[in-house]
Each structure stands twice: as structure tokens, then as C-alpha cells.
Amino acid sequence: MDILNLGAGNSPVKIGEGDRGVNHDVRLDPARPWVTVAWDLNDLPWPWEDNSFDVIVARTVLEHLRLNLIESMNECWRILRKGGKALLKLPDYRHEHSFIDPTHYWRFSIHTVEVFDPETPYGRAYAFYTPRKWKIVKGPRLNRCRSSIYVTLEVRK
Numbered sequence: 387m388d389i390l391n392l393g394a395g396n397s398p399v400k401i402g403e404g405d406r407g408v409n410h411d412v413r414l415d416p417a418r419p420w421v422t423v424a425w426d427l428n429d430l431p432w433p434w435e436d437n438s439f440d441v442i443v444a445r446t447v448l449e450h451l452r453l454n455l456i457e458s459m460n461e462c463w464r465i466l467r468k469g470g471k472a473l474l475k476l477p478d479y480r481h482e483h484s485f486i487d488p489t490h491y492w493r494f495s496i497h498t499v500e501v502f503d504p505e506t507p508y509g510r511a512y513a514f515y516t517p518r519k520w521k522i523v524k525g526p527r528l529n530r531c532r533s534s535i536y537v538t539l540e541v542r543k
Contacts (some may be wrong), residue, residue: 390439390465393447394421406438427461428452435463442466445475446534449484449492456516459502461540462519468543471523474499474536481533497528499537 387406391399394409398420401407411421425433428451434466442465448458461473462472477484479493500508518541525537 387440388438389441389443390434392427392442392444393450394418395446397445398442409535427458430457430461432461432465436464438465440467440470442472442502443468444472446477448474449490449494452491455492455494455498456501459520460516460518463520463543465540466541468541470541472520472539472541474539476535476537478528478533478535481531483533494535496528496535499526499535499539502539 387401388409389401389405391407391409394411396418399407399411399531408423409420410423410425411418412424412426414421414424423433427447430453442462444462449453450457455509459472466472476494476498477490479495484490484493495507499522500506501512501515503522504513504519506522520539521542522539523540526535527537528535
């Protein structure tokens with residue numbers, strides 16, 4: 387399995403035997419030797435080929451991009467293989483912590499990700515936002531302190 391960890395920071399991806407993990411961040415740092423790819427995700431296209439990964443982990447990174455969530459998810463869709471999964475952690479707009487970090491461009495509702503799944507009411511209502519569709523396979527749900535939304539999406543190709 388090929389796994390891409392976007393915005394790895396202090397949390398490198400854990401991989402199993404035979405898996406390939408790529409830890410990305412905005413810059414290389416000797417204190418974080420696990421980060422092997424440096425790229426500003428605001429610059430499209432991202433540096434990976436189409437259909438390169440089985441899993442993308444994007445926890446506490448997409449809200450820091452100038453790209454809106456549709457643009458970010460379209461790029462995830464592009465680099466994931468058919469049936470690939472995106473594991474997301476996004477800040478919930480109702481929690482004060484989402485406003486503390488001045489580098490947050492975006493905050494989200496638990497329903498925001500539904501626009502990507504054509505089987506949800508929001509996905510049907512806003513189908514024109516993007517032709518790149520997803521299936522919600524886990525969540526969306528709030529963490530215990532209700533500050534973040536966890537969701538797993540599966541790419542539909």
C-alpha cells in the first residue's frame with residue numbers, strides 16, 4: 387500500500403511491512419528526518435503523478451492552505467488510485483480553537499464533506515461544484531473535545 391501523509395509535521399505516517407510511506411511537509415527540516423518531500427500545497431499541481439497512492443492522510447493541514455477544500459480534494463482525487471481513501475481531520479467552526487491559530491484560512495461544518503458524496507443531500511444539491519466524486523465511508527464525526535471533524539472518504543473513479 388502506498389500512503390501519502392500531507393503536512394506530516396511531528397506525526398510521521400506509520401507503515402506496515404511492504405508498504406511505502408511518503409511524509410510531506412512545506413520544508414525539509416533536520417529535526418524531522420522522516421519528511422522526505424517538501425512542497426507548498428498551494429502550488430498546483432502537487433508533485434505526485436496521477437493515481438500514485440492508495441491512502442492520503444491529511445490531518446490538520448487543509449485548513450492552512452489558501453486553496454479551498456474543493457481544490458484540495460480535487461488534487462487528492464487526482465493522485466489517489468481507484469478506491470483510494472483520504473483520511474481527514476478538519477477544524478470544526480464552532481470550536482474556539484479553530485480561531486486561535488492565525489494560519490487557518492478555513493473552518494468546517496460536520497456537513498461540509500457531504501458535498502463530495504453524491505449519495506448525500508448536500509452532494510446532490512451541490513453536484514455542480516466538482517465532477518470528482520467521493521464516498522463517505524467513515525464519519526464525519528467530532529472528536530471528544532468537539533474541536534475537530536474526522537472523516538474517511540473513498541475516491542470514486
